[in-house]
Amino acid sequence: MRIFQSTEAVIAxxxxxxxxxxxLVNPAFWGVSNLFSLAKSNVVIGIxxxxxxLIMISGGIDVSFPAISVAALYITVRSMVALGYDGxxxxxxxxxxxxxxxxxxxxxxxxxxxxxxxxxxxxxxxxIRGLVxxxxxxxxxxINKMPKELIEFGKQDLVSxxxxxxxxxxxxxxxxxxxxxxxxxxxxxKYTMIGRSIYAYGGDAESARRAGINTRRTIFFxxxxxxxxxxxxxxxxSSMIWQxxxxxxxxxxxxxxxxxxxxxxxxxxxxGSVLGTMIGVFTLVMVKNSLILMKxxxxxxxxxxxxxxxxxTAITAWRDRKKLV
Amino acid sequence: xxxxxxxxxxxxxxFGGVRALDDVSISIRPGEIHCLAxxxxxxxxxxxxxxxxxxxxxxxxxxIDGTPVTQLDPIQAxxxxxxxxxxxxxxxxxxxVAENLALNTYILEGRSRMDWRRARQMARDVLERxxxxxxxxxxxxxxxxxxxxxxxxxRAILAEARLIVMDEPTTALTRHEVDALFDIVRDLQSHGxxxxxxxxxxxxxLEISERLTVFRNGRKVAxxxxxxxxxxxxxxxxxxxELNDEPYLAQLSSNKAPVLQVSGLRVPDxxxxxxxxIRPGEIxxxxxxxxxxxxxxxxxxxxxxxxxxGQIVINGKDQFPRSVQQAIALGVAYVPEDRxxxxxxxxxxxxxxxxxxxxxxxxxxxxxxxxRMRNRTEEMFDAMQIAAPSADTAVGNLSGGNAQRxxxxxxxxxxxxxxxxxxxxxxxxVGSKAKIHRIIRDLARNEGLAVIMISDDVPxxxxxxxxxxxxxxxxxxxxxxxxxxxxxxINDSLKSLN
Numbered sequence: 159m160r161i162f163q164s165t166e167a168v169i170a171x172x173x174x175x176x177x178x179x180x181x182l183v184n185p186a187f188w189g190v191s192n193l194f195s196l197a198k199s200n201v202v203i204g205i206x207x208x209x210x211x212l213i214m215i216s217g218g219i220d221v222s223f224p225a226i227s228v229a230a231l232y233i234t235v236r237s238m239v240a241l242g243y244d245g246x247x248x249x250x251x252x253x254x255x256x257x258x259x260x261x262x263x264x265x266x267x268x269x270x271x272x273x274x275x276x277x278x279x280x281x282x283x284x285x286i287r288g289l290v291x292x293x294x295x296x297x298x299x300x301i302n303k304m305p306k307e308l309i310e311f312g313k314q315d316l317v318s319x320x321x322x323x324x325x326x327x328x329x330x331x332x333x334x335x336x337x338x339x340x341x342x343x344x345x346x347x348k349y350t351m352i353g354r355s356i357y358a359y360g361g362d363a364e365s366a367r368r369a370g371i372n373t374r375r376t377i378f379f380x381x382x383x384x385x386x387x388x389x390x391x392x393x394x395x396s397s398m399i400w401q402x403x404x405x406x407x408x409x410x411x412x413x414x415x416x417x418x419x420x421x422x423x424x425x426x427x428x429x430g431s432v433l434g435t436m437i438g439v440f441t442l443v444m445v446k447n448s449l450i451l452m453k454x455x456x457x458x459x460x461x462x463x464x465x466x467x468x469x470x471t472a473i474t475a476w477r478d479r480k481k482l483v
Numbered sequence: 484x485x486x487x488x489x490x491x492x493x494x495x496x497x498f499g500g501v502r503a504l505d506d507v508s509i510s511i512r513p514g515e516i517h518c519l520a521x522x523x524x525x526x527x528x529x530x531x532x533x534x535x536x537x538x539x540x541x542x543x544x545x546x547i548d549g550t551p552v553t554q555l556d557p558i559q560a561x562x563x564x565x566x567x568x569x570x571x572x573x574x575x576x577x578x579x580v581a582e583n584l585a586l587n588t589y590i591l592e593g594r595s596r597m598d599w600r601r602a603r604q605m606a607r608d609v610l611e612r613x614x615x616x617x618x619x620x621x622x623x624x625x626x627x628x629x630x631x632x633x634x635x636x637x638r639a640i641l642a643e644a645r646l647i648v649m650d651e652p653t654t655a656l657t658r659h660e661v662d663a664l665f666d667i668v669r670d671l672q673s674h675g676x677x678x679x680x681x682x683x684x685x686x687x688x689l690e691i692s693e694r695l696t697v698f699r700n701g702r703k704v705a706x707x708x709x710x711x712x713x714x715x716x717x718x719x720x721x722x723x724x725e726l727n728d729e730p731y732l733a734q735l736s737s738n739k740a741p742v743l744q745v746s747g748l749r750v751p752d753x754x755x756x757x758x759x760x761i762r763p764g765e766i767x768x769x770x771x772x773x774x775x776x777x778x779x780x781x782x783x784x785x786x787x788x789x790x791x792x793g794q795i796v797i798n799g800k801d802q803f804p805r806s807v808q809q810a811i812a813l814g815v816a817y818v819p820e821d822r823x824x825x826x827x828x829x830x831x832x833x834x835x836x837x838x839x840x841x842x843x844x845x846x847x848x849x850x851x852x853x854x855r856m857r858n859r860t861e862e863m864f865d866a867m868q869i870a871a872p873s874a875d876t877a878v879g880n881l882s883g884g885n886a887q888r889x890x891x892x893x894x895x896x897x898x899x900x901x902x903x904x905x906x907x908x909x910x911x912x913v914g915s916k917a918k919i920h921r922i923i924r925d926l927a928r929n930e931g932l933a934v935i936m937i938s939d940d941v942p943x944x945x946x947x948x949x950x951x952x953x954x955x956x957x958x959x960x961x962x963x964x965x966x967x968x969x970x971x972x973i974n975d976s977l978k979s980l981n
Contacts, residue, residue: 348597349596349597349599350595350596351589351590351594351595351596351597352595353597354578354582354586354597357575357577357578358578358586360577361575361576361578362573362575364573365571365573365575366575368569368573369573369586369587369590370558370587370590370591371590427577428575428576428577428578429577
């Protein structure tokens with residue numbers, strides 16, 4: 159456990175250094191409105207990242223969660239519009255169930271055919287996106303048609319302050335939702351046997367089987383939970399931006415995987431923590447956000463994300479290899 | 484005489500048309516140290532799997548504590564106190580020692596909560612009982628092999644083992660660690676826990692075991708008190724052959740020029756100031772612990788240590804091999820220790836595995852000369868006495884000994900003058916081992932090949948080498964030859980290094 163702690167300390171240190179560097183270049187970074195918007199950008203990516211974290215600890219990888227998110231949010235919102243239903247609780251439950259079912263589909267294929275998760279989720283991602291667009295159409299549900307209660311839910315602020323320019327800026331209450339989920343995932347990983355079985359399975363699948371762990375249950379738990387979190391994050395995203403776009407989240411898998419790897423999770427499985435992942439997400443979101451503040455063309459953000467993935471993976475691989483000596 | 488803890492009576496087990504076990508019986512008493520010996524494929528691992536409930540026998544009875552057990556399954560076996568420690572230990576490298584120790588117990592208890600405090604307490608208690616100091620909060624992958632083994636033993640004790648089966652427990656251990664392991668095993672014995680060693684390292688088994696059972700081809704061929712056996716009789720029982728154990732005497736004539744002269748060889752951090760001279764027909768052994776620099780020394784001769792410096796004269800040519808290609812051109816061949824990961828293409832045929840070293844020479848224009856390729860392969864296939872249906876068999880289907888001979892064949896095809904063997908018979912069974920030794924000696928004697936043999940297996944070195952160097956911390960610290968070259972001498976020399 160000490161290794162995780164030290165890994166997290168290193169990432170936190172990197173985060174603080176980058177924050178000060180960005181603050182020096184652009185003092186607007188420390189403005190309340192920027193910090194609040196930064197926190198807001200963490201929520202959806204962060205929840206998705208927690209799902210991806212589980213999968214990566216188990217030694218797998220998932221590139222289908224953006225597609226799962228989109229399916230969950232678009233199916234839910236379109237159904238609400240079609241039925242004329244408005245509400246919060248039931249739609250979120252529906253989004254979670256859709257996400258979980260699609261996660262279970264991944265798990266079935268991976269477990270039954272002993273296939274590589276990357277290939278499976280590449281395939282399911284394409285199938286899910288194609289089905290959503292083909293069966294439900296490509297029209298965006300805009301603010302005028304979006305269910306009002308969903309919008310009101312996403313609008314809630316925790317605190318609001320008046321910025322220097324006179325505008326009111328608020329810290330979204332969705333941050334609390336994110337933190338609550340993070341705490342639950344952390345406790346699950348650290349203090350339940352199913353959580354420890356994910357680490358065990360990611361460390362050595364064969365030994366896990368010999369130790370009597372029900373590895374099928376572990377696989378299903380991991381992919382279903384990741385699907386559930388993706389579905390939930392999808393609808394949350396929709397309620398926060400007041401629209402449902404079936405082409406949303408394209409290319410997001412790379413950002414989220416980069417954030418999780420940056421947070422110290424090993425792509426070989428067996429290592430990773432909630433705190434590290436949250437710091438990784440924060441760092442990635444902050445860097446991207448600051449590139450916008452510094453008026454760097456958005457195309458360059460892809461370059462930065464790519465560099466982060468390679469650098470963070472290299473560092474974790476180097477760490478793991480070093481420990482083998 | 485106490486009642487047996489576990490007794491297997493007249494067990495038979497077939498897989499398809501193959502009889503893996505044919506009417507075998509074995510019994511183990513509480514607190515006994517028992518050794519099960521046999522070559523690969525003799526049925527050793529099948530009987531372990533029957534004992535631990537993984538396989539159901541076709542015929543025969545399993546009797547535990549005097550009562551027959553029908554349909555023994557893995558969970559029942561664990562409940563009855565049978566624990567198997569596999570060669571890879573089945574530990575989780577990414578988890579701490581404490582968690583590794585507690586995990587199985589928690590799973591057996593069907594818990595859903597991870598109780599860290601109790602896990603650490605359990606770990607502390609069991610390690611104290613074993614009298615070893617291991618940091619319970621360290622990740623298991625940071626421990627040396629011997630540490631991992633202790634964790635595996637501790638885990639078995641926590642599962643209330645009454646019989647611990649250890650599969651090849653001493654393979655990756657140094658002599659010092661083997662002694663420590665044996666102390667722990669004797670301590671287990673004093674607590675009434677029986678230990679079944681499955682091994683083919685006869686010498687070590689003779690030191691510790693009380694009783695012996697030998698399997699060959701799925702049948703029990705010998706059993707009894709260890710006192711009644713010696714190494715030769717066990718080997719005879721395992722192989723059914725009489726193996727001659729005459730030491731190798733190089734036929735040296737002083738007029739032969741040295742084929743290899745090394746002086747002042749250095750590899751940063753691992754080898755310093757090593758001198759070595761070998762004449763054709765000599766077999767020089769190098770002994771030393773893992774990490775003594777012996778592997779780096781071999782790699783440097785084969786052009787694989789780019790930062791190495793010093794003087795190397797091969798066949799009178801003063802040229803330091805800077806790449807594997809150069810080394811091969813100079814006539815050096817290297818057979819690495821881990822031939823599966825470092826050398827052989829398992830899914831490819833014997834032929835392709837052999838000729839890969841000489842493809843350039845088999846070229847005819849733009850294409851390969853298949854007829855010549857086949858000829859060269861068949862010659863070598865016969866010379867190496869490879870047991871396989873044909874040269875088209877995939878190497879992955881061969882036994883360890885045959886795979887090693889394919890590797891030897893590959894390098895001999897290059898016309899090498901100097902052959903470096905690192906652990907030539909690791910994982911090879913006794914009969915095959917003798918065959919490999921005979922081939923190497925014949926090559927040295929008849930073809931004038933100079934051989935450097937690096938090995939942990941002291942009897943192997945003493946039996947085959949004309950002289951032996953002991954390496955420690957990157958230097959040659961002792962040289963033994965002629966009458967000084969005894970196992971005791973080398974063991975003493977190795978022990979004094981610790």
